[in-house]
Amino acid sequence: MEFPLETEALVVMAPGAPFTLTPVVIDELRPDEVLVEMKYSGLCHTDLLVHKGALPILELPAIPGHEGAGIIRAIGSEVRDRSLSVGDYVLLSFTVCGKCAPCSEKRLTKCVAHTRLNFQSTRQSDGSTSARLRDGTPVRSQFFGQSSFARVSAVQEHCVVRCPYPDELALYSPMGCGFQTGAGTVLNILKPKEYHSIVIFGIGSVGCAALMAAAHLQLKQIVAVDIVDRKLNIARQLGATHTLNSSGVESVAEELRRITNGGPNFAVDSTGVPRVIEQMVGGLGFGGTAASIGAPPVGSKIQMDVASFFYANKNFLSIIEGDSYPPTFIPELIDLHRQGRFPIDKICKVYPIKDIDVAVAEMKAGEVIKPVLEWT
Ligand SMILES: [Zn+2]
Numbered sequence: 001m002e003f004p005l006e007t008e009a010l011v012v013m014a015p016g017a018p019f020t021l022t023p024v025v026i027d028e029l030r031p032d033e034v035l036v037e038m039k040y041s042g043l044c045h046t047d048l049l050v051h052k053g054a055l056p057i058l059e060l061p062a063i064p065g066h067e068g069a070g071i072i073r074a075i076g077s078e079v080r081d082r083s084l085s086v087g088d089y090v091l092l093s094f095t096v097c098g099k100c101a102p103c104s105e106k107r108l109t110k111c112v113a114h115t116r117l118n119f120q121s122t123r124q125s126d127g128s129t130s131a132r133l134r135d136g137t138p139v140r141s142q143f144f145g146q147s148s149f150a151r152v153s154a155v156q157e158h159c160v161v162r163c164p165y166p167d168e169l170a171l172y173s174p175m176g177c178g179f180q181t182g183a184g185t186v187l188n189i190l191k192p193k194e195y196h197s198i199v200i201f202g203i204g205s206v207g208c209a210a211l212m213a214a215a216h217l218q219l220k221q222i223v224a225v226d227i228v229d230r231k232l233n234i235a236r237q238l239g240a241t242h243t244l245n246s247s248g249v250e251s252v253a254e255e256l257r258r259i260t261n262g263g264p265n266f267a268v269d270s271t272g273v274p275r276v277i278e279q280m281v282g283g284l285g286f287g288g289t290a291a292s293i294g295a296p297p298v299g300s301k302i303q304m305d306v307a308s309f310f311y312a313n314k315n316f317l318s319i320i321e322g323d324s325y326p327p328t329f330i331p332e333l334i335d336l337h338r339q340g341r342f343p344i345d346k347i348c349k350v351y352p353i354k355d356i357d358v359a360v361a362e363m364k365a366g367e368v369i370k371p372v373l374e375w376t
């Protein structure tokens, strides 16, 4: 491909400004970057935080999108994965520094630069941006290393995972964030046994992925909690043994103790809502483990009865991106789907990119769990 390359992207120019396709220019491909032509991108709540301008580290204008799937169009001269070729179909996940101790141990979600790199959305080498507007204004264009709400993007090499199923790119695009976050939490960290109970708060794509993983492990009790009945119906279809609409429930913790006969062994919060996190930790059973896996608002606090937490021998974890190592975990999830044990097709709906506002509205209303945008 010839540079400078003109393409288009859903650039967020100002907080809350409507999503509009805007021409952007990529001047060059750096040695550690891969040029990807997007075919699909999942829509995640974190993209809406970019749209609201709610991520202080991410200056606007910026291009959201962090569940990209597409085709490699060029490869930088120093990209370390020599097995990648132009024309490969790929899924995109988060980025890392590739140099720190956790990175060298393949504990990628523990990369010391994880938060800065994924949210700052600039190049690792010099902090520049890989894209600009026609008038020269820099655009933050490596959100999670990829900014996949662009027709073509120069992505950081660490994001790229090859996808051997070109026909399933749409369905597999959310593997890079939402699906691996929920499923990885259950399969990589909590590792519950069949005789355990789990409560999942928030039945969005992350909560659904956690639920599907729990159903795959055939847990005795899987309790789905949300405030939208439509989502709880989906939870039942995905294997929830109990559902709880928590709106109007006086004590959610008490209700969960009743359902699970003393409190669950495991609980996962995908909402990031501080009050829900309090309910999760408060309602946990003796020796239980709670995991916070949805981003809470910056600066928010929770209250906790630390004495009862201590005497009940509880655990409370923060788990980022399901603690997954995408190059091996995403293929594992794809295999599970192909065996019929990770039925993501029940929750995905594809929209043409121009209909992003419809996709956002339907996701917010709980009509669709995981919208996937298609570059038509
Ligand atoms: Zn690192």
Ligand SMILES: [Zn+2]
Binding pocket: 044, 045, 046, 066, 177, 178
């Ligand atoms: Zn996400």
